[in-house]
Amino acid sequence: MSELLHFSEHTLQEVALGFMALVYTIRILWLFGFKAGGERQAATGPPNTTPAKGILYSWANIAMPWAMESTRRHYLIYVQFAAFHIGVTAAIALSFVIPYWPGLLESRAVVLILQIVIGAAFLVGVIRIIRRVGSPYMRAISSPDDYFSLVLLTTWFFFAVLAVPNQIAGGEWHLLGYFILTAFFLVYVPFSKISHYLYYPFTRYYLGKTMGYRGVYPVRRG
């Protein structure tokens, strides 16, 4: 292993992670700087609906594609969402496995599973790029950051698929590419839409609390 690859796998990642954690902390503190909205009225809705139930339902919404009409009608988009985010998780995990637990990748089954999962995410990334560019609705709402983030992640998936076997016999470029992109991703994330997962628990918490208090969540259908 070259010094550059060793640096990319360790020092570069640690610095990038530290930077991301610092910026995230600042972002959370900033968000908490806004006053919280309150509810003075008595609860509405059925007596068995509560803010706590609303919050749990709201958080669990992500795993219930049948709960919202938007995901129920567009189940393929939901499947893409699931594949994409499982791929993200796997690719992030890979950045820890290679430097700290390389033995895991000696199993061909593990390598194959990771490559399938991350490869599927790569394919979804390509589909998402096509959708974002091809649909007039998507173009109308997209910012440069939306396109860049998507291309960045899709490229990162590509390198991650190649990096999974953790082999340097044929050269280090794919591992270098993967780790440099991972570091860039960690630094860029707090400034981009990719940081949505940071806000997700808060938006869903507040919506769930309000809707639970008012008896709307859990949603009932007839």
Added chain:
Amino acid sequence: MSNANTRSLKAEKVLERMGQKLNRQMAGSLLACVHCGLCTESCHYVLANPGDPTYAPAYKGDLVRKLFKRHFDWTGRVFPWWVKAGSVWTDEELEELKDTVFGKCTNCRRCSLNCPMGVDLATFNRMARGLLVSVGVMPEGVAVVSKDQWEIGNQMGVLKEEYLDTLEWMAEEMQDELDDPEADIPIDQFDCDVVYSINPREVKYDPRTIADAAKIFHMAGEKWTMASEGWDMTNFGLFSGDDDLGGSVAQRLYEKVVELRGKQLVISECGHGYRSTRCEGPNWAKYDVPFVMESSIFTMLRYIKEGRIKVDKSRNSRPVTYHDSCNMGRSCGLFEEPRELLQLVCSDFREMYPNRAENYCCTGGGGAMSMSEYTGRRLKSGVIKANQLKETGAEIVVTSCHNCVDGLTDVIRHYELGIEVSQLVNLVANALVIEPKVAIPVEEVVEVVAEALPLAGRTLLVADDEPDQLEYLATVFEDNGATVLRATNGDEALAMACSEKPDLLTLDLEMPGRNVGEVYEILRKDPELESLKVCVITGRPELRKLIYDRSVRKPEGYMDKPVTEEALVSTVRRILELAHDESAAGDESTP
């Protein structure tokens, strides 16, 4: 007005106030959108305007989001173009924002519930409305209605005398119908179990709902009252985004109930009124309400369950469907009680699909009915609701919201569906089982007099330049016994009023020829037309100032188009009967 380098005063104020209004929930919603596009098809405007992305919820949200990013989020401050952050500089840009937040969204919250991220677009759309209203940028109708609610105390400018007269009239009708002189609409009674609040639309256009509710309270043996002031449970602050107005209106109502020492405030069927009074009002007014508040839906349901009233569902045998009001449903969770009630009072209830939290807006939400400049868009978007209604096969659509009544009526007329719109209170009143009184045989032969048509013997002048509208109004009046004269412009109306001396003139505010305001002023100043009553019937409420800003006697009646036959006849009849009562009272007091 400003150039590109300096911000207009209004734009400056909007940004300043935005900083004061933002809370954590809104900031989270403004930060979290990932532009996934899944909300797009949840909006009825999008579905009715395929190919136009400017109706997409995420697109509309971005118009507000860009301001947040540019001025409150440092990523947007550093790289504005990268994240589509932007600012507002000119009054024209504020007008464009107005066109979207008022004219392309009814705040129905359907997109909020369909957003995987939990972005509550309706909440910050309302905030944007409030910011614009704070600098005077709003549709004319919103300004007019807000002014009425601030100054007169209710959003339709109903005067106290008009309100009390209507209650008295309805009480008399109820006494006649029940043949019970004890049946009454109590006013300002202390220590009652129920204080009943209503929508001013009921006084203006649909007094039948007041009579129906009164009948139900009476039959249930309820100790109830209505307030002579502070009775309007509607709240235009919800639509305009003006929390100050919202708080003030809500507090007026709460304080009246406290003053009357009422135990419970019952809110008549009105979606935004229920949400404003029951849910948002205490927050806006920062007021801890010391009494219970409930929708009349709960009250009626309880009366039936407790056996205080008896109903016979076979009296409502026509197929009925239910439209969930956005404010009652998606914002207050009131879904099952109306259905339970309908099952008790109707024999053929059919569900509409989608329903409950997934129902589509009636198109009249968010104050859309008062924004006539967007009527075309509203009716176009109504195709979604029209299809929903048609598929039920119902003859009656029931809703628990006065805005929905108007919105649905408009959609039904526009798409020629031939469906009747009703409210639960009407169906419950119709299903009431009223025990017959024990008849005391009388030997005298009572002469039966055939009931006269309500407008028999009256001469009405209808002034309207739209042939369809003119014919509709004239036909309704003729069917009810009136002699009708027709005018299609201001000059003609003036000439006919002077020559024919009708009892009442219905006046459209937008007609060719002489300005309608001038015509009105001339009529009012003519001593020979002292007794002429005028009822304005218009589709453009923002033109009211043509008449109401003049220093002459105000019209005796006012109605927004579209008008139903029932509302039209009852309003005109009330104006004429009040005129008759006044002249009779005048005669009595004359020595």
